[in-house]
Amino acid sequence: MKLARIPLHWLILTGMAAGMLFGVVAVNLGWHEFTKDWISPWGTIFINLLKLIAIPLIIVSLINGISGLNDVSRLSRIGLKTVGLYLLTTVIAVSTGLVVVNITNPGTYLSAEKSAEFRENYTGNAVQNLSQPEAGPLQFVIDIVPDNLFKAMTSNASMLQVIFFSLLFGVAVILIPPQKTLIVRNLFESLNEIVMQMIHLIMKMAPLGVFALMAGLTTQLAGTNPADTLQIFGTLGIYALTVVIGLFVVIFGIYPVFIRIFARLPVKKFFKGIAPAQLLAFSTSSSAATLPVTMECCEENLGLRKEVTGFVLPLGATVNMDGTSLYQAVAAVFLAQIYGMDLTFGQQLTIILTATLASIGSAAVPGAGMIMLVIVLNSVGVPTEGIALIFAVDRPLDMLRTVVNVTGDTVVASIINRTESIP
Secondary structure, three states, X not given: OOHHHOOHHHHHHHHHHHHHHHHHHHHHHOOHXXXXXXXXXXXXXXXXXXXHHHHHHHHHHHHHHHHOOHHHHHOHHHHHHHHHHHHHHHHHHHHHHHHHHHHHOHHHHOOHHHHHHHHHHOOOHHXXXXXXXXXOOOHHHHOOOOOOHHHHHOOHHHHHHHHHHHHHHHHHHHHOOHHHOHHHHXXXXXXXXXXXXXXXXXXXOHHHHHHHHHHHHHHHHHOXXXXXXXXXXXXXXXXXXXXXXXXXXXXXXHHHHHHHHOOOOOHHHHHHHHHHHHXXXXXXXXXXXXXXXXXHHHHHHOOOOHXXXXXXXXXXXXXXXXXHHHHHHHHHHHHHHHOOOOOOHHHHHHHHHHHHHHHHOOOOOOOHHHHHHHHHHXXXXXXXXXXHHHHHHHHHHHHHHHHHHHHHHHHHHHHHHHHOOOO
């Protein structure tokens, strides 16, 4: 069987398993220096590639997505309500994730010694920024607006400022007559295709990158005591369980309230109607790939108007990533706890805002959530090198959070169908 025919997620899982196995072998054979010098650098290169594409992805995806919403200008009330509902559900999802992770505290299950070891080996300069005092209560708002775009683009810690500019640029484009912005729209549409292709190329290196990251991580943290390795993956299991709990709270606790009260649909009928789309979302980990089935389920099984599904659902695939945003919030706090950081209330508010805005530019393809996580981690100064630890369980969590993403799209479409009429 050719490697090209093997699904990427199986290659990533294989690389992960091989990396852990190599790390265990390296520990027992004393290959620490070899792993550090010849294996770990490939993991660093992969992380750097994720960082490299983050800012171009944000700029191009946001501007291309927003500037393509011509209907927002003609259907301003429906457009604003749709975007508002998407942002509301995302904020609720992120907040749910933060509540759950602050209750379970999965990062604290790693011993103080291993946490200190992890912090020493996988900490960048970003942590130093946490010690800088805030100038005032509105400093959080001030920091959103950049005074120099090009300066903001040179630092991954200024991602939120780049998002703000991209949103402003996209809104300005749709307020100008389309014939005057045709060249700009076509340019960003082409750039978006190029960036998506770059992501696909980067993700082809994912199996090698994951192998190197897991090999280096296992070698660094496992030591010579097998119990240490079990502790690491036990902690990782609690983190994964925390994400799953958060996702289940959203899909089975929060969404039914919206469905019953605002969409006026029987909850059982709703979930039965969108089940095919949920299953496809689980298997593909892609909201975009699931979109045709999602629209068909909403129209045929739930009776939603084509005018609604044609506007709301494609928009949702661009700006609504409830499951992904919840996962990013849990992952950020988890890694902060692993590094021994105590995130303040203000920093957790930053996570809510950054994860919400970052979800708008998140590509509806497998693996894009990991790139957006880089943005969230940088916003609160958590070293992105820690991503190596959570790669082990990312694929199954990606499948689950995509189900939540698609379900959130259909919830909002059902509400719009119930409360608005499109001319």
